[in-house]
Amino acid sequence: MSSQSKPxxxxxxxxxxxxxxxxxxxxxxxxxxxxxxxxxxxxNPALAFVMGGAILAALPAFAWARRHRTTLxxxxxxxxxxxxxxxxxxxxAALFGGGWGLSGLCPGPALVVGSSGSLPVLVxxxxxxxxxxxxxxxxxxxxxxxxxxxxxxx
Amino acid sequence: MTxxxxxxxxxxxxxxxxxxxxxxxxxxxxxxxxxxGISGIFGNALSTGRDxxxxxxxxxxxxxxxxxxxxQPLELGGALATPQWGALIGAGLLVGVxxxxxxxxxxxxxxxxxxxxxxxxxxxxLTFMGVAMITVALGFGVSA
Numbered sequence: 001m002s003s004q005s006k007p008x009x010x011x012x013x014x015x016x017x018x019x020x021x022x023x024x025x026x027x028x029x030x031x032x033x034x035x036x037x038x039x040x041x042x043x044n045p046a047l048a049f050v051m052g053g054a055i056l057a058a059l060p061a062f063a064w065a066r067r068h069r070t071t072l073x074x075x076x077x078x079x080x081x082x083x084x085x086x087x088x089x090x091x092x093a094a095l096f097g098g099g100w101g102l103s104g105l106c107p108g109p110a111l112v113v114g115s116s117g118s119l120p121v122l123v124x125x126x127x128x129x130x131x132x133x134x135x136x137x138x139x140x141x142x143x144x145x146x147x148x149x150x151x152x153x154x
Numbered sequence: 155m156t157x158x159x160x161x162x163x164x165x166x167x168x169x170x171x172x173x174x175x176x177x178x179x180x181x182x183x184x185x186x187x188x189x190x191g192i193s194g195i196f197g198n199a200l201s202t203g204r205d206x207x208x209x210x211x212x213x214x215x216x217x218x219x220x221x222x223x224x225x226q227p228l229e230l231g232g233a234l235a236t237p238q239w240g241a242l243i244g245a246g247l248l249v250g251v252x253x254x255x256x257x258x259x260x261x262x263x264x265x266x267x268x269x270x271x272x273x274x275x276x277x278x279x280l281t282f283m284g285v286a287m288i289t290v291a292l293g294f295g296v297s298a
Binding site for chain 2: 006030037041043097107116
């Protein structure tokens with residue numbers, strides 16, 4: 001029983017920490033995110049501290065996970081160990097960057113702001129969900145590696 | 155011409171929030187064996203919904219603005235009050251498709267991937283940040 005519920009309790013705690021962190025950090029303010037991205041205009045670099053702080057705080061846990069390959073309770077843990085850098089990765093990241101720049105919203109903040117009751121952001125989340133399901137359905141990688149010619153027409 | 159807008163309290167709040175996010179990623183990794191990448195967790199929950207750990211994480215995340223309001227008022231998303239709807243929907247589609255193709259977003263690649271010294275994630279982060287900065291510099295946006 002407890003071995004089943006521990007991962008769920010940890011997940012609930014992690015979800016709360018993540019959301020409070022986003023709200024506190026300013027990431028849930030799309031105008032602020034766009035000000036962070038606006039390096040040729042009125043640039044507000046404060047949000048760099050969000051990623052910096054988050055990476056810093058996560059370093060020890062990832063070091064532990066790389067060494068032990070288990071959770072603290074001893075359950076198996078799989079770290080992403082793919083190293084392939086291909087058109088799919090770069091193209092996907094570029095599309096995401098375009099959407100992020102246009103809106104100032106990335107997935108985590110969009111979910112939190114949408115949940116808070118913002119209608120425009122709920123519409124954004126719905127579009128994001130459609131895009132995500134479409135790409136999972138129609139643009140899934142051909143195993144084991146997507147052929148280089150199969151560029152997505154998104 | 156770049157003008158830098160910076161305040162210490164702003165940066166301190168960002169750092170504190172970032173530390174919480176990093177703590178969250180640590181807890182999810184070592185407590186539940188999952189990577190705290192929101193696009194992956196959301197995509198997984200939407201497409202199968204079978205992983206209870208990811209569903210619980212998402213529900214807790216969605217509860218945070220409401221829990222925050224128990225303590226103090228919180229108004230989010232005001233900057234998008236009068237968006238250009240077509241552009242907003244296009245941006246959502248781009249984020250959905252892009253994060254699934256590229257296997258991650260700001261959290262999965264930007265926080266977890268970089269904390270795990272993944273070169274793949276570094277390439278993704280430089281790409282999405284670069285494109286996002288260019289998009290803003292060119293004056294594109296979903297609201298006037």
